[in-house]
Amino acid sequence: MSFISPIRLGDVVKAGFVQFEPIFGNIDENLKKAGSLINQAKADLIVLPELFNTGYVFTSVGEVEELAEGIPDGKTTEFLCELALHNNSFIVGGLAEKESGRFYNSAVLVSPHGYMGTYRKIHLFNEEKLWFQPGNKEPEIFDLGCCRIGIMVCFDWFFPEVMRILSLKGADLICHCANLVLPFCQDGMKTRCLENHVYAITANRTGKDDRNGKILRFTGKSQITGPQADILYQAGPIDDEVAFVDIDVSLARDKKLNPFNHLYSDRRISLYHYICKDD
Ligand code: ACM
Numbered sequence: 270m271s272f273i274s275p276i277r278l279g280d281v282v283k284a285g286f287v288q289f290e291p292i293f294g295n296i297d298e299n300l301k302k303a304g305s306l307i308n309q310a311k312a313d314l315i316v317l318p319e320l321f322n323t324g325y326v327f328t329s330v331g332e333v334e335e336l337a338e339g340i341p342d343g344k345t346t347e348f349l350c351e352l353a354l355h356n357n358s359f360i361v362g363g364l365a366e367k368e369s370g371r372f373y374n375s376a377v378l379v380s381p382h383g384y385m386g387t388y389r390k391i392h393l394f395n396e397e398k399l400w401f402q403p404g405n406k407e408p409e410i411f412d413l414g415c416c417r418i419g420i421m422v423c424f425d426w427f428f429p430e431v432m433r434i435l436s437l438k439g440a441d442l443i444c445h446c447a448n449l450v451l452p453f454c455q456d457g458m459k460t461r462c463l464e465n466h467v468y469a470i471t472a473n474r475t476g477k478d479d480r481n482g483k484i485l486r487f488t489g490k491s492q493i494t495g496p497q498a499d500i501l502y503q504a505g506p507i508d509d510e511v512a513f514v515d516i517d518v519s520l521a522r523d524k525k526l527n528p529f530n531h532l533y534s535d536r537r538i539s540l541y542h543y544i545c546k547d548d
Pocket of ligand 1: 319393394422423424425447448449450
């Protein structure tokens, strides 16, 4: 889907994240919290964590069924659309999606003009495979006018193909909704951004989900990473945070490394077939 934003037509985009601890199962409270944090910041683009409205640790299909929502007609997407209009911003946020009796770990993109699109997490992590179907569509990019974005959800970062496809399709910035439990992603995103010359905003959650004896702790440290592997901002591990930086989109459009090397045209795709072989 393509959309030309009336917000800002210059090269610089104010973009960032909201980091907080959702309360499992309490959608109303989580929307209220996310809304009050987003209202504190005036930015063009804001990224929320994975499953920010429900929490992460599901313990039964019944719970997923009860908490998952239709997109774009569900409560969470409608709430985000209102918030985007109120703040004149684009917002990306993760939620459990229900469609035709199937569930997906998804993220939506909304603008001041309403719903723009959905990404369904392709690489499900651990017990997510008990609850969700893996995403069934190739990653796509969205033209916001001020920049082009791609969306990933958490564990997708582990598979370099996702960011590669998004950057080859023209993404300047990857909106990465996360619920990280391991410490590797923030360093890994430096490599992902460098090898594609793109920006990434990893919006992680904090705190823990403690569900019927199952405890999972989330690592915070949401991060904005630049195309030179530069960490433009990293949040702390515990507290709620709202953070934004000015992103110079032209840096992500320049794929030259030096007069002789170019990130895309130096690829030797005729020698890469092995990557696309099935096991
Ligand atoms: C994860 O993909 N939420 C670890």
